[in-house]
Amino acid sequence: MDSLIDPREYAALSECTYLNQASLGLIPRASLEASVRFLNDVAQHGNLRLSDQAEAEVLDTLRTAAAGLLGAPLASVAVVGGASEGLSQLAAMLSSADGEVILVPSDFPSVTYPWLAARVRCGMRIRRVPDRATDDLTQSLAGAIGARTTVVCASAVQYATGSRIDVADLVAKARRVGARVVVGVTQMAGAVPVAMAGWGADALVCSGYKWLSAPGGVALLAVAEDLAAAIPPWSAGKAVPHRSTSGRRNSPWPPAPGDSSCRPCPTALPSGCSRPSSCWPGSG
Numbered sequence: 001m002d003s004l005i006d007p008r009e010y011a012a013l014s015e016c017t018y019l020n021q022a023s024l025g026l027i028p029r030a031s032l033e034a035s036v037r038f039l040n041d042v043a044q045h046g047n048l049r050l051s052d053q054a055e056a057e058v059l060d061t062l063r064t065a066a067a068g069l070l071g072a073p074l075a076s077v078a079v080v081g082g083a084s085e086g087l088s089q090l091a092a093m094l095s096s097a098d099g100e101v102i103l104v105p106s107d108f109p110s111v112t113y114p115w116l117a118a119r120v121r122c123g124m125r126i127r128r129v130p131d132r133a134t135d136d137l138t139q140s141l142a143g144a145i146g147a148r149t150t151v152v153c154a155s156a157v158q159y160a161t162g163s164r165i166d167v168a169d170l171v172a173k174a175r176r177v178g179a180r181v182v183v184g185v186t187q188m189a190g191a192v193p194v195a196m197a198g199w200g201a202d203a204l205v206c207s208g209y210k211w212l213s214a215p216g217g218v219a220l221l222a223v224a225e226d227l228a229a230a231i232p233p234w235s236a237g238k239a240v241p242h243r244s245t246s247g248r249r250n251s252p253w254p255p256a257p258g259d260s261s262c263r264p265c266p267t268a269l270p271s272g273c274s275r276p277s278s279c280w281p282g283s284g
């Protein structure tokens, strides 16, 4: 079999055949050396060698590549610190006292635990759909969707079993009741094509240290533009979609003062839900 990349890029391959990319992905020497060079330069020389434009390009270049990899609009892609962080943000955005999320209990904890926290925080109901070897997981999830379902959240490739979900089919079923679909693609992106826009998914999250050959602490979050416009982000910062350096808007985050999407934060909280008292500069 032809290698996609020179095997000499990985020290481990001189000792063995490495089959654990799905657990701790190897990073090619070229990427590692570039990262160390960058860290050294910034640590030792700060802005003497890093212009404002080059600094902005660090994230913009990554976001552009990520948009291609995820099949997502550029404006929807954010760089975050881990899948857990992205999923926690989505769980905070999409949970409510009268909501119900469908989960796969054997899914990776980063995908399910944020919803357990949402249940404690505001009473979000959880419906569990087991991933059984005898059943088609897409059908099982679709079959569990009911009138009370507001979210389905699952990994498109299950880390424990390798089961794959037909995301487009699941989205079509969820839309019948108006439910959102959040998809973990950590065990997919980099190994199997991902098509957020083609699937019609509301949000994707992808950790970096598996098939993307990144170090820990880097992950991708993509939020469909209608969802981003409808619900304020729980946390916001410069690594989420932003105004481009040229000043041209490329995202609904954050809304400019006076935008119709810019509205005051709720003062009356839905039963027991603790939302932050302010959203972002310019709101209210």
Ligand SMILES: Cc1ncc(COP(=O)(O)O)c(C=O)c1O
Binding pocket: 022, 023, 081, 082, 083, 084, 085, 108, 110, 111, 155, 157, 158, 159, 184, 186, 187, 207, 208, 219
């Ligand atoms: C399906 C899945 N999602 C997420 C992660 C990693 O999540 P985090 O970035 O929160 O460590 C893993 C790691 O094994 C995984 O298998």
